[in-house]
Amino acid sequence: MRLGQTVFGADFANPVLLAGGTAGYGRELDGILDLDRLGGLVTKAVTREPRAGNPPLRAAEYGAGMLNSIGLANVGLDAFRTEKLPWLRERLRSARVLVNVAGAVVEDYVAVVEGLEGEEGFLGYELNVSCPNVKEGGAAFCARPDLLEEVVGAVRRRTRRPLIVKLAPNLPDIGATAAVAVDAGADGLTLINTFPGLLFDVDTRESVLGAGTGGVSGAAVLPMGVHAVWQARGRVDVPIIGVGGIRSGEDAVQYLLAGASLVAIGTATFADPRAPLRVINELRRYGGRHGIEDVHALIGGGIVDRSKGTG
Numbered sequence: 001m002r003l004g005q006t007v008f009g010a011d012f013a014n015p016v017l018l019a020g021g022t023a024g025y026g027r028e029l030d031g032i033l034d035l036d037r038l039g040g041l042v043t044k045a046v047t048r049e050p051r052a053g054n055p056p057l058r059a060a061e062y063g064a065g066m067l068n069s070i071g072l073a074n075v076g077l078d079a080f081r082t083e084k085l086p087w088l089r090e091r092l093r094s095a096r097v098l099v100n101v102a103g104a105v106v107e108d109y110v111a112v113v114e115g116l117e118g119e120e121g122f123l124g125y126e127l128n129v130s131c132p133n134v135k136e137g138g139a140a141f142c143a144r145p146d147l148l149e150e151v152v153g154a155v156r157r158r159t160r161r162p163l164i165v166k167l168a169p170n171l172p173d174i175g176a177t178a179a180v181a182v183d184a185g186a187d188g189l190t191l192i193n194t195f196p197g198l199l200f201d202v203d204t205r206e207s208v209l210g211a212g213t214g215g216v217s218g219a220a221v222l223p224m225g226v227h228a229v230w231q232a233r234g235r236v237d238v239p240i241i242g243v244g245g246i247r248s249g250e251d252a253v254q255y256l257l258a259g260a261s262l263v264a265i266g267t268a269t270f271a272d273p274r275a276p277l278r279v280i281n282e283l284r285r286y287g288g289r290h291g292i293e294d295v296h297a298l299i300g301g302g303i304v305d306r307s308k309g310t311g
């Protein structure tokens with residue numbers, strides 16, 4: 001099965017990316033994984049100022065996945081531009097880079113994008129709009145259409161690069177939210193971010209994470225992610241990056257069938273940093289088994305026959 005495709009105006013060697021926040025700035029994987037064998041990577045969040053992040057424990061495994069609250073720890077815009085981006089620019093030949101951007105107010109997102117516009121070495125931006133807006137009582141940007149429209153519109157006016165908006169899964173109508181993002185200027189969507197979660201240490205009765213609550217990722221969220229992509233696909237016509245719980249080539253196929261053009265892998269890389277390469281191989285084998293010549297034939301090919309029930 002041919003895995004290459006053109007998405008966001010750029011060639012991707014295959015549909016598999018590393019998910020935002022789970023692979024550092026790429027360099028962390030040097031020597032472990034040849035990044036150019038992937039379709040690309042999404043960087044760790046970049047914020048206007050450096051962030052120390054949350055107190056430990058920042059991540060905890062449980063039976064069906066992982067709970068984390070890293071708190072967007074990152075080096076900040078200036079260090080990203082001078083220390084991290086040059087490595088990506090000089091070392092990567094074919095892997096595409098998306099810069100994950102986060103902020104607490106609209107101006108933060110704008111500042112990061114304006115600060116990177118003159119730089120080379122990356123394709124576009126992935127806006128993490130699950131962040132709480134501190135001017136609006138902590139409501140997530142994507143939880144309110146007006147806030148979402150404002151942040152996407154403001155960034156859109158500052159860049160012609162591909163602008164991909166990453167939504168949280170815990171929204172009442174993800175299709176409607178996807179439409180708001182696209183109407184405001186998004187060229188694509190990433191679905192999904194982590195799902196809110198909480199676990200206690202049952203001996204001490206304290207939350208296991210230092211920050212209290214966190215986000216659930218890993219195997220548990222696979223069906224939520226696939227569902228979100230499928231719902232968004234029914235409403236908007238831009239490329240979607242499907243992410244959440246992918247551990248195998250067949251998990252990736254789930255997202256493609258729901259309508260994703262690309263997929264990203266996060267939690268699975270903590271157990272095995274080379275998991276994305278295995279997923280690519282498994283995808284190819286899946287295509288061979290099913291006589292599929294081109295990955296395009298899978299995208300949006302899932303069948304949901306609603307006449308058979310109401311669920």
Ligand SMILES: Cc1cc2nc3c(=O)[nH]c(=O)nc-3n(C[C@H](O)[C@H](O)[C@H](O)COP(=O)(O)O)c2cc1C
Pocket residue numbers: 019020021022044045059066068070072100128166192193194216217218219221243244245246264265266267268
């Ligand atoms: C440790 C960790 C850090 C993350 N950091 C970010 C981040 O900085 N920005 C972001 O948009 N998503 C972040 N995410 C969410 C992932 O990109 C992804 O959407 C989510 O984990 C679901 O995919 P997975 O099940 O393959 O991990 C993070 C996830 C984890 C587990």
